[in-house]
Amino acid sequence: MARTGLCDSRTLLDPKKTEERPPLRTWANTYGPRERRSCPDGDERRPQPRDKRITDHKRENQNPRWVRDTVQRLPPCAEDEIIIDYSQNDLGTPDCFEQEAVLSHLQILQMAPSLRDMLPGLLRKEMEVAMDKLGLLYDQSYAWDVFSDMMRSQLRCxxxxxxxxxxxxxxxxAILVDWLIQVxxxxxxxxxxxxxxxHLLNRALRCxxxxxxxxxxxxVTCLFIAAKKEECLLPEISELCYLMANTYSKKQFLRMERRVLGALKFELYNCPPIHFLLLSAYIARCSDKVVCMARYLLELCLLEGxxxxxxxxxxxxxxxxxxxxxxxxxxxxxxxxAWCIASTIHVGSEATLHSIMQVMATAAARASSRETRATFVKFxxxxxxxxxxxxxxxxxxxxLGLQS
Incomplete structure (x- = not known):
């Protein structure tokens, strides 16, 4: 810590005392529907319809969104060619002539043309089920709209x-990110x-x-801001200052928070790669061990600038x-x-995919011997x-054909 200008913080993760740490969230919690967090008074924030009988009657008379013959969708912008979007005819089969952007991405897949034409429709059905099972949304009928927005919005991340x-x-x-992982x-x-x-740290360093x-x-301020957006229970600022050996006061902490929010103009949106990973793994029917390994490799990327x-x-x-x-x-x-269907989410060229895999493979090979070992100990x-x-x-x- 002293070599990098960081203060002597409290010891957080100890490989010899791993069992004493709070347990990591299990994969069942990740894959099962998320329990809605309750307010202090016990009332859930999930909006309830005024008349449940009317809402149920409307849902029974609605056809699934992928078989409607009059669906009107906004076409993707020219800069958003990676968006997988389409309209469908009476039989529920995707219109190939309106899906040049999708099919151009699917040309690299070695499969029969008939199966290639069916992939957008299959992906849409699987995406609706996956988002519902993972608890990423309330209403399954909006799954494709949410996924399309994720694909567009990730360009800002x-x-x-x-x-x-x-x-x-x-x-x-890397040393700072490793310490944040421990906190x-x-x-x-x-x-x-x-x-x-x-993500906020990367942007703040450049702002x-x-x-x-x-x-x-x-x-620590970026972690506290992220917790305000994602968590229900927040730590006290005094606790965060204690973890930094009280090197900074509460007044300095709040001043840094105002500075970060002002520099970022309160734009805190982020489309995390873990959401794409869980969706792809669910659609591809991956085992728990493959998902754990993928999450480990993905978290190692946080240390790679x-x-x-x-x-x-x-x-x-x-x-x-x-x-x-x-x-x-x-x-x-x-x-x-199932893997062919899930692979359509992975946008980009094969060269880009291979470059990222090389970074991950190199990081995983030397993770046990690096000074930044928080992710290695965690997994x-x-x-x-x-x-x-x-x-x-x-x-x-x-x-991957690299030298170890």
């Missing part, structure tokens, strides 16, 4: 380049909070100048591809068909199926 302002280096940033684990925050905090002595305060230029869907697709290569589970025709427990201890990770670069 990337940075034009990976260069850091002086005097910061990639090593300094995130101590408070048992959701994964969305972690990805949003690192205004901050001294090396205030870098740790900036990181060069990954800030890639789209969240690209990061999620690369993590899932590499996890399947590492685990090497036997595949059935049904699983391969070495039984709750995460000990995926960071998988023997194939040490030779992961060899799977």
């Amino acid at each position: 990337t940075l034009p380049n990976a260069e850091l302002p002086r005097p910061f280096s990639e090593n300094t940033r 995130h684990e101590v408070f048992n925050f959701s994964e969305e909070t972690l990805y949003l905090a690192v 205004f100048k901050v001294s090396v002595s205030s870098l740790q305060l900036l990181g 060069q990954c800030v230029v890639y789209l969240p869907a690209q990061l999620a697709g690369a993590a899932l591809h590499l996890a399947r290569k590492i685990i090497k589970e036997p595949q059935s025709p049904e699983s391969e068909s 070495s427990t039984s709750a995460t199926l000990q995926v960071s201890l998988h023997p194939a990770l040490s030779s992961a670069p060899c799977l």
Whole structure:
């Protein structure tokens, strides 16, 4: 910490005392429907219809959205060619002539033309089920609209380049992110909070100048802002100051919070890659171990500054591809068909996907020997199926034709 200008903070993650830490959220909680968090008075924030009988009657008379013959959809913009969007005829089969953007992406897949034409319709049906099962929305009928908005909005979640302002280096940033992962684990925050905090940190470093002595305060402030957006229960500012060995006062903390929010103009939106990963894994019928491995690889990317230029869907697709290569589970025709449907979410060229996989493989191969080992320790427990201890990770670069 002293070499990078960070204060001597409290010890958070100890590999020898892993069992004493708060348990990581299980995969069942991730894959099952999310329990709606209640207000202090016990009333849920989920809006209730005024007349439930009228609402139910309307839903019974509605046809599924994918078989309507008069659906009017807004066409994707020219700059949003990655959006998978389409209209359908009376038989519920996608119109190939109106889906050039989709089919151009599917040309790289080696499959029969008839199956290629069916993929957009199959993806839409699977997406509605996946979002409902993962608890990402209230009404299943809006699943495709939500997914389309995610695909468009992710363009705002990337940075034009990976260069850091002086005097910061990639090593300094990695040490700070590694410490934030430990703090995130101590408070048992959701994964969305972690990805949003690192995203805000990356943007804040490029929006205004901050001294090396205030870098740790900036990181904790970004985590606190992300928790305000994603969590129900927040830690006290005094607790966060204690974790920084009381190097900063509460007044300094609040001043930094105002500075960050003002520089970012209160634009806190983020489309985390974990959402694309969970959706793709659910549609592809991936096993729990493959999902754990993909989540491990995806979190390792938070330490890599060069990954800030890639789209969240690209990061999620690369993590899932590499996890399947590492685990090497036997595949059935049904699983391969499901994987073909899920692969349509992974936008970008094969070269881009391969570049991200190389970064992930290299990071996974040296994760156990690095100074920043929070993610490695976090995914070495039984709750995460000990995926960071998988023997194939040490030779992961060899799977991609790289030198280990």
